Amino acid sequence: MGRARFSDAIFLALTGSYPTEGVSKVVEAVLVSSIDHGATPPSTLAARTAASTGAPLNAAIAAGILTINAHHGGAVEDSMKFFYTAVARCDSEGISVAECAELLAAELKQSRKRAPGYGHRVHTDDPRTPRLMQVAQANGVAGRYCEFSAAFRAALAASTGRDLPLNVDGAIAAVLCDLGLPTEIANAFFIMARVPGLVAHIMEERTREKVMRRISPVDVEYDGPEPSSFEGGDR
Amino acid sequence: MGRARFSDAIFLALTGSYPTEGVSKVVEAVLVSSIDHGATPPSTLAARTAASTGAPLNAAIAAGILTINAHHGGAVEDSMKFFYTAVARCDSEGISVAECAELLAAELKQSRKRAPGYGHRVHTDDPRTPRLMQVAQANGVAGRYCEFSAAFRAALAASTGRDLPLNVDGAIAAVLCDLGLPTEIANAFFIMARVPGLVAHIMEERTREKVMRRISPVDVEYDGPEPSSFEGGDR
């Protein structure tokens, strides 16, 4: 307390070792990337729905967390497995990352399966991904997994004619692979990061909205402070 | 097993004594009254929202249960306290149930508070209430608490000019008071009854709906079997 940052202490608790300055910066960025995504994600809707019936804070958070699963926020683990398997194949077959990406894109097309970590319900290009990659590169963390994640997007677009973005789940997965973390830890990062966002939504529901209102999954408008007011906060 | 009915075994587990035939019939009716209320209650929406992200059955049920609170399904406890206090006052002040109802309606009007168990978001007259009262009367369970619950509705309408129905929470509360149950047990009945209904919704969400769909809190239509096909099932 008073010495370690919260995110460094989290990393220590989860891995048993204290992060270097570069790793620390990347972990901060991973956590910041997933704090919130507005009022439309299912976990936010579930948390607000619980709050609107009078749920205490912890119960509303729990309802939100229980709504983070395979199809929402829970793709990091599958993405990590996919990336670890892919890069292991580069080594075992002695092929480059780009060759492996093409091979896997072709196999996936044939099996008509979806690649975990690619595509997003809202974003045609997930704005969080390039930023996270940039931070990973600037801090010496981006390696073969980040490289593969980009190569695979290109291979997929070439193979199918449909350009699916690497979404934030996939981007986090690539970074966590380059950090050498186990796949079991994958979904924890999204959940740990999203809890504060859920808290903010629950607080707003309790203090600004009528109880038992019908909560629309789409009809929402941001009326908070201007983004510009957050500038200059680099630390 | 093979001898006790499920609802009788529930009553035994909760109270430590086996219900008489009359009490058994009333408890069955209380539980049946709350199994489901269509796709719009918040607990149903939360459970379906969790299910649509890929939640396992138990997690989706839990999300639903966490959305049963003061403003939805959770008014039974407050109603029981209100009824116990009211009828105790009849005794301590030596007044009739009707006089006490008028007294309390006047006090409530002055304090601008709401009476727990009266009024409903959808129903101007909750169809479950008269049926439950009928069953309680037919089986010798309806007593002074049921009597008070009706007298208070009339007194409230006379005093405020607005006729609020005794809702199903309030009706269950009156019946549980006449059964002499402790207020701590109140909300359990709604939750135990609603779990099977949540299960039905979750099953439907998983087997008939697309994952991650935007779930409307109002736009739903029933397309199940006709009610008439359930006739003749008396047991």
Add this chain to the structure above:
Amino acid sequence: MGRARFSDAIFLALTGSYPTEGVSKVVEAVLVSSIDHGATPPSTLAARTAASTGAPLNAAIAAGILTINAHHGGAVEDSMKFFYTAVARCDSEGISVAECAELLAAELKQSRKRAPGYGHRVHTDDPRTPRLMQVAQANGVAGRYCEFSAAFRAALAASTGRDLPLNVDGAIAAVLCDLGLPTEIANAFFIMARVPGLVAHIMEERTREKVMRRISPVDVEYDGPEPSSFEGGDR
């Protein structure tokens, strides 16, 4: 309300059709079988632990339900899949239930896997199983799946020399298969049945125990009414 029993209304909500008298009796028995198993199951411990910190009823129930998973109360689904696959093989290979049981016991032994629904942490012979089978037979519900479940226990004992009992998860699974229910519904029965049991434990924790006590997973003693006092309750 006032006509359908709670368990019949549950069956109707889950399957869309009203149970016959025989099916009704069996469903009652399935639900009664799983209401409670004392103070040591993990779901009970989790619910009591939450209650001891001051959790409201619904949150403590939710904590309990979240602790019903593959290794506790959640084996019904896998058992159903196993039984459905096994009996389908009898048909496709034109062999008897007993032959199929021997075949599968041998294959299982070779693959060193465990059969879902067999064995119990406490019981060497689960007392709920023979009773449930008896009710299923007396009501004309027991069929090839119940038959297979018994044949497989014998085949397993003959093959491995270790006699593992069909536990209550497995027995429920066999019965639900003979009722022709889908596997997706499997775990719902255990959860629906256990919720009232959890309620009873939570009520007891709140009314009889000190807050924040250290809850032992083993050191408990029953001090409720004598079992004999429940006799004569057949309905």
Add this chain to the structure above:
Amino acid sequence: MGRARFSDAIFLALTGSYPTEGVSKVVEAVLVSSIDHGATPPSTLAARTAASTGAPLNAAIAAGILTINAHHGGAVEDSMKFFYTAVARCDSEGISVAECAELLAAELKQSRKRAPGYGHRVHTDDPRTPRLMQVAQANGVAGRYCEFSAAFRAALAASTGRDLPLNVDGAIAAVLCDLGLPTEIANAFFIMARVPGLVAHIMEERTREKVMRRISPVDVEYDGPEPSSFEGGDR
């Protein structure tokens, strides 16, 4: 991402404004203070119990969060209310913080109530409290609420002869009051901080322990890295 620290982004999400450097340091310390408290807290036991039955990560976290209530981790809100009321009284009655503390200690003694935020099941002196106070002072955040929290401990000891430490809930509450935060937000800090700790316990349960083991609430031993290996991590 890449600019704001995780804890600063949390503060921004919850309050709408970006923290100053001093506030940032204090918020980091508040969050670090509550990450973990070993294997004995009820929330940790509930999360491990769920995990040991095969619960997915999010369900086990939810079980843990549902076990954070009034008697464990949930006293921050009541403490903040107590401190806000106390210091408001200094102003309204024109008395000093020390006088007010004596007054309130006397009143509390007479009403035989407990002060929220004082006393701990394990610690006779909560080691987190002086450290947090030190950080709050070093960063110019400690004000009248921190001052009152210490004065009240002394007044309580003088009045009752029993020296109850300000526990970490109370220390966080005093600091959050000096930050001017609303009481509704109080419990969020403990929950947000404890989630990563729960994740670490759940990971350990899944990777190192047998499923369905009987989890003792006391019989645990730390076998992780030496504390000294974390030195030199100031950032």
